[in-house]
Amino acid sequence: MLTKKKIAMCFAVLFIHITLLDLFLLTRRGPRFLWAESFEIKTFIVHLGITIISCIVLIGLWVMNDKRLLSKQKTREK
Numbered sequence: 001m002l003t004k005k006k007i008a009m010c011f012a013v014l015f016i017h018i019t020l021l022d023l024f025l026l027t028r029r030g031p032r033f034l035w036a037e038s039f040e041i042k043t044f045i046v047h048l049g050i051t052i053i054s055c056i057v058l059i060g061l062w063v064m065n066d067k068r069l070l071s072k073q074k075t076r077e078k
Helices: 004-023 041-077
Strands: 024-027 030-033
Touching: 004 024, 004 041
Parallel strands: none
Antiparallel strands: 024 030
């Protein structure tokens, strides 16, 4: 069952994950932290957009899976 809490948790986890991945750059000399680039407004807008699109896709998959499970249950009952 899809709830608002699941959607909020999915959004938060994805946003934090994307932001943390964008914060680091691995080079041969070692990891570099991109502090200045990561805190620009344009970067947050891109992260927000990616997170929203990802959540929409996941919600669609959850809804399709719920419908599939309901149809399987109906065919078992017959």
